[in-house]
Amino acid sequence: MTLRHSNNRLLACCIITLNDKVGAWGAQKRGDGVVKLFKPTNLSNGLQSILLLCVLWAALIGGLFAWEYNAATDHATHMIKMDAKAAFNKDQSIRQWASSHGGVYI
Secondary structure (H helix, E strand, C coil): CEECCCCHHHHHHHHHHHHHHCCCCEEEECCCCCEEEECCCCCCHHHHHHHHHHHHHHHHHHHHHHHHHHHHHHHHHHHHHHHHHHHHHHHHHHHHHHHHCCCCCC
């Protein structure tokens, strides 16, 4: 629908208000002063399905990344604790060996 009027905004708003019961309408003013009313189209079912699939795919990839990051962090922490225990046990065994031989003479 195209309208020409001196007060395009007011007329377009009135028509949009009257047509609100039909659905959401928009107004677009062209350079020549013509206000064009249009009804935005909804996304097609195929596009909605593709968008939903993309969102679910992104959520799946994000979840897998978080899970792998958590597993890698747990593994690194476990390895650090194992190395620390090994170093402590080595120091304890050297101290025990040195004390069993009468200490260390320098």
